Amino acid sequence: MCLGVPGRILSVGEDGLRTARVAFGPVVKEASLAFVPEARPGDHVLVHAGLALEVIDEAAAAKVFEALRDLEAANGEGP
Amino acid sequence: MRFLDEYRDAEAAGPLVAAIRRTVTRPWALMEVCGGQTHSIVRHGLDALLPPEVTLVHGPGCPVCVTPVAILDQALALAGRPEVTFCSFGDMLRVPGSAKDLLQVKSEGGDVRIVASPLDALALAERLPEREVVFFAVGFETTAPANALAVHEAARRGLRNFSILVSHVLVPPALEAILASPRRRVDAVLAAGHVCAVMGTAEYAPLAARHRVPIVVTGFEPLDLLQGILLALRQLESGRHEVENAYGRVVRDAGNRLAQARVEDVFEVVPRAWRGLGEIPASGLGLRPAYAAFDAARRFGVEAVGGPESAECRSGEVLQGLLKPPDCPAFGTRCTPDHPLGATMVSGEGACAAYHRYRRIPEPAAP
Numbered sequence: 001m002c003l004g005v006p007g008r009i010l011s012v013g014e015d016g017l018r019t020a021r022v023a024f025g026p027v028v029k030e031a032s033l034a035f036v037p038e039a040r041p042g043d044h045v046l047v048h049a050g051l052a053l054e055v056i057d058e059a060a061a062a063k064v065f066e067a068l069r070d071l072e073a074a075n076g077e078g079p
Numbered sequence: 080m081r082f083l084d085e086y087r088d089a090e091a092a093g094p095l096v097a098a099i100r101r102t103v104t105r106p107w108a109l110m111e112v113c114g115g116q117t118h119s120i121v122r123h124g125l126d127a128l129l130p131p132e133v134t135l136v137h138g139p140g141c142p143v144c145v146t147p148v149a150i151l152d153q154a155l156a157l158a159g160r161p162e163v164t165f166c167s168f169g170d171m172l173r174v175p176g177s178a179k180d181l182l183q184v185k186s187e188g189g190d191v192r193i194v195a196s197p198l199d200a201l202a203l204a205e206r207l208p209e210r211e212v213v214f215f216a217v218g219f220e221t222t223a224p225a226n227a228l229a230v231h232e233a234a235r236r237g238l239r240n241f242s243i244l245v246s247h248v249l250v251p252p253a254l255e256a257i258l259a260s261p262r263r264r265v266d267a268v269l270a271a272g273h274v275c276a277v278m279g280t281a282e283y284a285p286l287a288a289r290h291r292v293p294i295v296v297t298g299f300e301p302l303d304l305l306q307g308i309l310l311a312l313r314q315l316e317s318g319r320h321e322v323e324n325a326y327g328r329v330v331r332d333a334g335n336r337l338a339q340a341r342v343e344d345v346f347e348v349v350p351r352a353w354r355g356l357g358e359i360p361a362s363g364l365g366l367r368p369a370y371a372a373f374d375a376a377r378r379f380g381v382e383a384v385g386g387p388e389s390a391e392c393r394s395g396e397v398l399q400g401l402l403k404p405p406d407c408p409a410f411g412t413r414c415t416p417d418h419p420l421g422a423t424m425v426s427g428e429g430a431c432a433a434y435h436r437y438r439r440i441p442e443p444a445a446p
Binding site for chain 2: 002003004005006007008016017024025032034035036037044046048049050051053054056057058060061063064065067068071072074
């Protein structure tokens, strides 16, 4: 139920709910951007139940993979 | 899809698994709160990658599973009314009430529709002014903003034929009940990432301090989960019990304040009965008096409807991490996805359904 799917904003409507067209891979659906006023076309948002909950932070996303590379280096050194 | 596929990279999991193995020196039990996390763990076999000292126990984070029979019976009563178009997320349709389920009501002629969002139900109410459109508002904090937005919009547009049947629950009070239990077997908690995307992390600090338990906000993909597990184990092994965020690409410490404000405007905290867990004080959301006109149970007078829980289903123990699904005597025999005794066997996030669908038959022990 708490499933959220990351999608890329294609366009933002003018209605009160800020209904946007959001691409999830090849599938395009509508989602409200009412609670992420900073979101712009091209941004990735996490969508749950037709509503964007957050804009995905690209810098934080990259950090996970930096941490992984550090781990890999540490593992290479052995215990 | 970006921000999804790269977190399912089996090769990238290797260093995380190796780090987990190097970190662990003694037995620990970690609870993942959310049913979506449970499914990801079982589906990808993450538990099998972990060293034998680490046990994952599955938490109460499946709203479908904890919705009491009484509320389902109210849903069935509403869905059977000729003037009602009853809208629900798909995974509620096969959850057993005391006599039948929503799918059966639909097959008997009830106007039951699956929608992906309460905003779709709102649009339907606008298109069908002659119908009473009721949305089944179940869920945790993740889903509350969408439901609050739908009700607020209905009020703003003056839509009188839209209402919701509310069974909203909150994670921290359920965690408090589990961590305070004398039967507790949880050493660390992987908090549900999308609940925290809405609410932030502040509510978890008192829990971590009071129960001396590390709480790591964790995502849903295999790499997210392994990362959460690693951070939790590092805390346990070094005697720390803090709130950490392993899902920074989505979760900010303060959460989404606009979403919180709308939820606060439409809903108030109320006591809730949890299927299998019983009533927990201040553990749910109900509509505020200002929005009472949108309360479907009140509008149609079904508040008193409701039968007892199944006596045979042990989902309460499963939801508290006290019983693994395959250890239930009814698992796979008298309780299957086609003939479920309880919601944990039907829901897309139920632990019993996850084991039934993905779990390989254990290999016989080597001679």
